[in-house]
Amino acid sequence: MIRVLCLAAVLVLVMAAPAVAHNVTAGADLRIAQTIAGAEVTVVVKGTSRVPGPLRIGVVAYQAVAGLPVGLEVRSVEDGRTVTATATAAADPRYAELRVERTGPHELRLRAGGETAVVPFRVLVDRGSAADFLIYGGLFVAALLLVGGLLTGALSRPGTAMALAAGAAAGVTVAAMVIVFEPWVTPSPPDGAAPTAEAAAGATVAAGGRPYAQARVATVPARPAVGEEFTLRLDLVDGSTGRPVDDLTVHHEALAHLVVTSQDGRYFRHVHPLRTAPGRLEVRLTADRPGRYLAHAELEREDSGGQLLEAGFTVGGDPEQAVPATAGEPGPQSTGATAGEPDPPAAVPGLRPAVPVAGRPATIELAAPAGVRPWLGMTGHLIVRSRSGDFLGHVHEMGSPGSRLRFTFSFPEPGRYLAWVQYATGDRIVTTPFTVDVTASEAAR
Amino acid sequence: MRLKIALPAAALVVAAVALFVVGRSASAEPVHVSTTGTRYAATVSIADPAPGRVTVEVKVDKGDADSVALSAVMPEMGHATPELTATEREPGRFLGEGELFSMTGVWELSIRLDGPAGEEELAVKALITE
Numbered sequence: 053m054i055r056v057l058c059l060a061a062v063l064v065l066v067m068a069a070p071a072v073a074h075n076v077t078a079g080a081d082l083r084i085a086q087t088i089a090g091a092e093v094t095v096v097v098k099g100t101s102r103v104p105g106p107l108r109i110g111v112v113a114y115q116a117v118a119g120l121p122v123g124l125e126v127r128s129v130e131d132g133r134t135v136t137a138t139a140t141a142a143a144d145p146r147y148a149e150l151r152v153e154r155t156g157p158h159e160l161r162l163r164a165g166g167e168t169a170v171v172p173f174r175v176l177v178d179r180g181s182a183a184d185f186l187i188y189g190g191l192f193v194a195a196l197l198l199v200g201g202l203l204t205g206a207l208s209r210p211g212t213a214m215a216l217a218a219g220a221a222a223g224v225t226v227a228a229m230v231i232v233f234e235p236w237v238t239p240s241p242p243d244g245a246a247p248t249a250e251a252a253a254g255a256t257v258a259a260g261g262r263p264y265a266q267a268r269v270a271t272v273p274a275r276p277a278v279g280e281e282f283t284l285r286l287d288l289v290d291g292s293t294g295r296p297v298d299d300l301t302v303h304h305e306a307l308a309h310l311v312v313t314s315q316d317g318r319y320f321r322h323v324h325p326l327r328t329a330p331g332r333l334e335v336r337l338t339a340d341r342p343g344r345y346l347a348h349a350e351l352e353r354e355d356s357g358g359q360l361l362e363a364g365f366t367v368g369g370d371p372e373q374a375v376p377a378t379a380g381e382p383g384p385q386s387t388g389a390t391a392g393e394p395d396p397p398a399a400v401p402g403l404r405p406a407v408p409v410a411g412r413p414a415t416i417e418l419a420a421p422a423g424v425r426p427w428l429g430m431t432g433h434l435i436v437r438s439r440s441g442d443f444l445g446h447v448h449e450m451g452s453p454g455s456r457l458r459f460t461f462s463f464p465e466p467g468r469y470l471a472w473v474q475y476a477t478g479d480r481i482v483t484t485p486f487t488v489d490v491t492a493s494e495a496a497r
Numbered sequence: 498m499r500l501k502i503a504l505p506a507a508a509l510v511v512a513a514v515a516l517f518v519v520g521r522s523a524s525a526e527p528v529h530v531s532t533t534g535t536r537y538a539a540t541v542s543i544a545d546p547a548p549g550r551v552t553v554e555v556k557v558d559k560g561d562a563d564s565v566a567l568s569a570v571m572p573e574m575g576h577a578t579p580e581l582t583a584t585e586r587e588p589g590r591f592l593g594e595g596e597l598f599s600m601t602g603v604w605e606l607s608i609r610l611d612g613p614a615g616e617e618e619l620a621v622k623a624l625i626t627e
Contacts, residue, residue: 132533132559157532222508247624249573249602263575292575299572355573 074173074302076100076107077242082173085306085428087323087335089165091117092481093141094305094428097160100152103177103243107152109160113141114427116479123163124148129172130156143478155244162326167336169326171307172298176242183234187227194223262299262356263292269347269363278342278369284312286325286333286349286361296331303352305428308333311435311444315344317470320485322435325349342369346441360444401473401486409493410466416459417452418473418484424455427476432457436471436488449475466492528623536560536614541606546625548598555583555591555608560617562610565591569598569623570605580609598625 076082078101085094092115098108111122120141127134137148141164152158152175160171201216241248268287276282286308288297300307306324310333313320319340325333339345349361401418408414416434424431432449445461452458463469473484528543538559543551555565568580576599583593598604608619 127533129533130531132538247603247622249624262572290570290572290575293570293572293577295570295577353572 074171075176075245076173077176077178082302083305083429084171084302085324086162086169086326088122088162088167088169088326089117089120090336091115091120091141091164092324093117093120093122095122095160095162095171096145096147097173098147100175101177103155103175104151104153105177107150107175108147109137109139109150110145110147111139111141112145113143113479114476114481117141120164123161124150125161125163126150126152127159127161128152128154128156129159130154155242157244157246167326169328171327174244174246176244178242179240182240183230183237186230187234190223190225190227190230192223194220194227197223260355262353263290264359265289265297265351265353265361266291267349267361267363269365271365275366275368276339278339278367281336281338283334283336284310284325284347284365286310286347286363288331288333288351288361296329297353298330299354300327301352301354303350303358304430308349308351309428309446310335311348311350311437311446312337313346313348313437313441313470314339314341315346315441316341317437317439317485319345320435320472320483322433322472322474322483339367342367342371346437348437348444350446362442362444364441401471401484403488408463408488408490410463410490411493413460413462414488414490416461416471416473416488418457420455420457420475421477422455423477424457424475425477427474427481432459432473432475434459434461434471434473436461436463436469438465439468439470463488463490466490526624528621530621530623531558532608532619532621533559534617534619536617537562537610537612537619539565539608539610539619541608541621541623543623546598546623547627548600548625549596550594551597553583553593553597553606555593557589557591557610560610560612560614562589562591562612564611565593566609566611567593567595567597568607568609570607571598571600571602572605573602574600576600598623601625601627 074082076097076099078099080099082097083094091113094112096110096112100107107126109124113120122139122141124139125134125136131154133153135150137150139145139148155175155177157172157174160173162169162171197216197220201213201220204216205213265288268289270285272283272285290297307327308325310323310325312323321337323335325335328334345365345367347363347365350358352358401416404415430448431451434447436445437443443464447459447461449457449459457473457475467490469488469490471486471488475482528541528546531540537557540556540558542554545551553567565583566580567583569578570576578597578599581593581595583591585591602625604623604625606621606623610617610619
């Protein structure tokens with residue numbers, strides 16, 4: 053018996069833990085950043101502990117959006133039942149309550165400012181654990197039978213007493229064995245969960261990573277003009293099957309982090325495109341200067357690691373229309389995260405060492421005002437780009453005490469890098485642009 | 498005498514319970530899942546979801562579909578299988594037969610429905626086991 057259980061335990065251990073996609077369970081909210089109606093918001097879907105039950109949805113604004121209404125529509129993919137509500141984006145939003153009738157796959161449709169996003173997710177409700185039932189059931193039966201055994205023993209009926217005592221022993225054994233082996237036994241998946249290979253015996257163990265995704269990037273219109281709103285569209289295609297990639301996981305609170313910069317780095321946007329159709333991500337932008345632009349998309353497929361997709365596009369127009377650069381030096385100009393409003397002159401980040409050495413960790417520190425709040429799950433974000441644009445890094449703040457944001461990064465090659473530190477305060481996302489000159493190490497010279 | 502019966506009985510109970518706990522998650526289940534789109538809704542049933550030749554039943558619950566075509570992708574491995582056309586056995590009930598799943602694992606089954614309302618592709622996940 054023990055051998056069978058040990059074998060089962062080993063088999064269970066060999067199988068990897070299933071990855072979590074867009075699941076909504078009680079206590080585990082789905083947070084997803086979206087750039088919608090020109091505003092940077094995070095949609096929060098709070099889980100429910102039962103179905104039918106309430107599903108609470110709020111829209112957290114990271115900019116002063118003056119009560120932007122966001123239409124919410126939750127549809128069960130299994131039976132097509134749809135419920136709607138309206139949320140108002142705010143720094144500390146009120147949650148709209150929608151009623152879900154069942155677990156399983158759902159779609160959340162968001163509508164604001166003439167834009168629509170469709171976010172697929174699953175409503176999961178935990179099932180009662182069979183192990184707990186056996187532990188408490190076994191102990192309860194044992195207790196009952198022991199009392200019965202004592203009573204029958206006292207009434208001098210040794211046979212019955214012995215049978216009851218044996219039953220009690222069995223109950224205690226079951227409870228004890230389940231307690232001992234419970235950690236190795238696969239818990240039963242919550243109600244409404246997607247099927248996983250780990251849940252079935254005989255299924256092949258995960259290969260560890262899905263095929264790469266390719267992005268076919270286009271702008272609508274094909275040649276956008278300066279000052280004119282255009283849509284940047286990414287059609288993601290699976291490199292092995294040619295099918296749309298529609299299995300993006302929420303990675304740092306977004307389906308994709310898209311960094312759009314002009315070649316000279318004076319235009320910078322870090323946005324979160326909307327899923328408008330399976331495998332399609334779209335975001336609306338307005339360019340402020342003509343020329344070449346670069347788009348870097350950071351995303352992660354289910355059961356896979358992160359990947360970076362790159363593409364370029366061109367904005368037409370008269371170079372005279374561009375916002376004139378104040379300094380002759382190429383380098384990023386101050387820009388807002390999405391609204392395009394200039395930030396107030398911010399503190400200049402400190403570098404340690406003052407001239408970072410390629411391949412060695414450098415520390416970048418910035419004094420942040422009080423009241424910085426987490427954005428995309430982090431206090432601060434540092435985005436670095438090589439001048440040519442063929443290298444992009446996204447670094448997170450390390451949780452330094454006090455009102456300082458600290459980042460550590462090893463610049464891969466000597467040269468000039470364009471960098472932007474981003475953090476959120478009460479009503480805005482502050483972007484501090486600067487440049488970093490990196491020198492070669494002594495050994496490499 | 499009674500002890501000789503009681504002890505094996507207790508051992509049997511323990512064994513049955515342990516097998517229940519371990520074996521509960523190891524059984525293969527037939528696939529039976531519903532999905533709805535904007536034009537059509539369908540219920541997909543696969544009685545024996547195993548690699549090799551399978552029979553997939555598609556019941557069109559909503560919309561008037563003239564044709565149903567099935568294809569499968571295993572996202573984890575990057576496998577794809579060619580589309581096969583399902584035949585309508587009774588109004589709204591289609592049967593597709595063929596090799597859709599080449600190995601065990603989680604597959605995504607695409608159901609392409611076409612009819613007067615237009616074309617729509619629905620997808621369901623199916624766990625394929627031995």
